[in-house]
Amino acid sequence: MESISGPTMGSTYSITYLRQTGLPAPAEVRVEVEKILAQVDQQMSTYRSDSAIERFNALPANRCQTMPAPILKLVRVAEQLSEQSEGSYDLTVEPLLNLWGFGPQGRGEKVPSAQALAEVRQRVGYQHLRVESDQLCKDAAVEVDFNSLAAGYAVDTIAARLEAMGIHNYLAEATGELKAAGRKLDGSPWRIALEEPRDDRQVAQRILAVDGYSVSTSGDYRNYFQQDGQRYSHTFDARTGAPVSHTLASVTVIHPSALMADGLSTLLLILGPVRGWDYAEQQDIGAFFVIRADNGFVIRTNQAFERLSGAKAE
Missing domain, CATH: 1.10.3980.10 (ApbE-like superfamily)
Incomplete structure (x- = not known):
């Protein structure tokens, strides 16, 4: 197995792949991956004034x-x-x-x-x-923020480049958005751990076997503030102009496209435990909900998620 990693988008990226005869060396893969990430940053970053x-x-x-x-x-x-x-x-x-x-x-x-x-x-x-x-x-002085899509787009683009280079067994991740395809060296599938949304420590909550799918998690449990006893998260409902106030702590989506998984996990988190669940069911989106309760968290997953969490993409 070969691995490369580095900084990107205020966070990190990592690529792990099964190197077989005739496949490119890690240095060559790094150049291609970082070229894609630099282009995404130049086009879509809201943290640099010279981006498109x-x-x-x-x-x-x-x-x-x-x-x-x-x-x-x-x-x-x-x-x-x-x-x-x-x-x-x-x-x-x-x-x-x-x-x-x-x-x-x-x-x-x-x-x-x-x-x-x-x-x-x-x-x-x-x-x-x-x-x-x-x-x-x-037609108004609006400002566009691609934070709910750019990393997913980058992962899809990287995955396509790896495939074009002949690399078909890989795990590609950027700022937590990821896509896995093929198998590891021992023939087992790539395994993804979902994290329990706790402020104090990281706990694996569910292990997914992924082949040909992307996984994206959106949560409000890290970036928030409290004022006058009220919790305000960084997840906004544009209809109200305010942070969401429901009990949905995080959502994980499985989808063939990292771009769509990225956007949909954000959308479901905004919609909340009722509207979001109904939307996922109507659209047949594989979703894993973590909902706040009085004594911790309640997990809710739909049939699409259970079907995809151990499946191979066609």
């Missing part, structure tokens, strides 16, 4: 900007997720994140005034975005 999306975010209302194809693809995917969630999921919530103190321009975590919230909500809403040919346009 931050240049777009700096534009005033009623302007367009020519964009790379991956950005236009992600905007289209996000539009579908927004429409299917009745606007709860939304790529343009960055001004809200900043206002509440969670975003890259945040000025301390606090509950904003009603007036400040009303002003910022004028600059939030996926309906203010549109794709025209190779351009992204806005």
Whole structure:
């Protein structure tokens, strides 16, 4: 087995693969993987002012900007997720994140005034975005944040590159988003541990055998603040302009696409334990819910998740 790893997107990436005769050496794989990650960062990072999306975010209302194809693809995917969630999921919530103190321009975590919230909500809403040919346009001063999609997109792109290089047995991971295919050296499947959402320590809650699928977990148990006895998470419902207040602590999604797993786990977390569960059932999405209860957590999984958690992709 060969492994490479390094920093990316404020976190890390890691690739483990079964090296067989004729397959590229780790140094060659590293160059290809880091080329993809650098491109994603250059296009989609909200933490660098020279990225394509931050240049777009700096534009005033009623302007367009020519964009790379991956950005236009992600905007289209996000539009579908927004429409299917009745606007709860939304790529343009960055001004809200900043206002509440969670975003890259945040000025301390606090509950904003009603007036400040009303002003910022004028600059939030996926309906203010549109794709025209190779351009992204806005009719309000919205800002796009790809944090719920970019890592998944990167993993899909890396997986496709590995396959093109003849590597068919691998585990590719970036910032926690991952995809596994094929087998390990001993012939066993790749095994993924789901973590119990605890603040004090990491505990494996469920082990998945994955072949040809991506796994994404979204949770609100690490990034939150408390004020006046109320807990405020970094997961926002764009319809209300506020952090979600339900009992769903985390969601894990299994999907053939890391991009879709990434977006869907975020969408389900926003929708919560009732609306999210119903959505997953209607769309046949493999989902693993961890719900807060008085004495800990309650686990709820659907049939699609059980079917996929030990399956091989066709």
